[in-house]
Amino acid sequence: MSEYRIDDLARQAGTTVRNVRVYQDRGLMPPPRKQGRLGLYSEDHLTRLTLIGRLLERGYTFATIRELLAASSRGWRVEDMLGLQDAVSRPWTDELPGRVTLMELRTMFGKQATKAAVDRAIRLGLLTRQGASFGVPSPRLLAAGVDLVATGLPLPQVLDLAEALQQDLAVVAERFVGVVAERVIPAEGEPPPSSEQVGSAAAMIEQLRPHAQRAVEAVFASAMHKQVAMALERMAVHLSDSPSSPA
Numbered sequence: 579m580s581e582y583r584i585d586d587l588a589r590q591a592g593t594t595v596r597n598v599r600v601y602q603d604r605g606l607m608p609p610p611r612k613q614g615r616l617g618l619y620s621e622d623h624l625t626r627l628t629l630i631g632r633l634l635e636r637g638y639t640f641a642t643i644r645e646l647l648a649a650s651s652r653g654w655r656v657e658d659m660l661g662l663q664d665a666v667s668r669p670w671t672d673e674l675p676g677r678v679t680l681m682e683l684r685t686m687f688g689k690q691a692t693k694a695a696v697d698r699a700i701r702l703g704l705l706t707r708q709g710a711s712f713g714v715p716s717p718r719l720l721a722a723g724v725d726l727v728a729t730g731l732p733l734p735q736v737l738d739l740a741e742a743l744q745q746d747l748a749v750v751a752e753r754f755v756g757v758v759a760e761r762v763i764p765a766e767g768e769p770p771p772s773s774e775q776v777g778s779a780a781a782m783i784e785q786l787r788p789h790a791q792r793a794v795e796a797v798f799a800s801a802m803h804k805q806v807a808m809a810l811e812r813m814a815v816h817l818s819d820s821p822s823s824p825a
Contacts (some may be wrong), residue, residue, distance in 0.1 A: 593626040676714040690733035
């Protein structure tokens with residue numbers, strides 16, 4: 579089995595000696611075998627170091643990586659988790675992001691495109707700063723905002739609506755994910771999931787993908803129908819209770 583000095587290990591893994599030492603200090607990598615004053619790293623260290631790099635690229639924190647590696651030592655394959663994440667993180671829409679300038683935003687929203695409004699849109703993730711312009715993760719959502727403002731709704735109220743929708747749909751998404759999580763995350767005291775169980779969860783997500791958005795759209799359409807009917811009923815009651823206009 580090959581052994582590496584720290585600089586050779588870092589080069590093989592495409593990282594730096596400093597990173598290797600940081601990972602050791604954070605408890606993500608076991609210490610090397612000592613030969614005198616020289617530390618020698620094994621193929622297992624290289625595999626671990628490569629895996630840490632992949633997990634960091636996917637946005638995992640050191641704390642989460644430590645938990646995943648601890649789970650792997652109890653027989654749970656981190657590779658299975660990565661396969662599951664691939665199924666989850668693949669885009670759930672065919673919409674392509676766009677780009678817009680501040681001048682274009684002012685053309686769309688007029689004087690309402692203030693710095694405060696733009697900053698709030700960025701905080702909500704509706705816009706992202708990209709140099710002198712802005713990225714638009716969902717051009718459809720931006721177009722919907724333009725249409726709502728065109729009907730007379732103030733932009734701050736449209737942003738309130740967008741924020742409320744984000745919060746409400748986060749609950750819906752959590753419920754969908756919870757169905758899958760129950761198949762993978764064991765209850766306290768139960769053994770870790772097998773590769774087959776994780777693979778089954780990934781397949782379930784792929785099956786869920788085309789139906790989730792349709793289900794949300796269908797339920798939303800039904801809810802809108804009921805809410806509009808209730809609003810019209812309240813309006814009719816209000817009108818019937820109002821004194822008749824003089825002839």
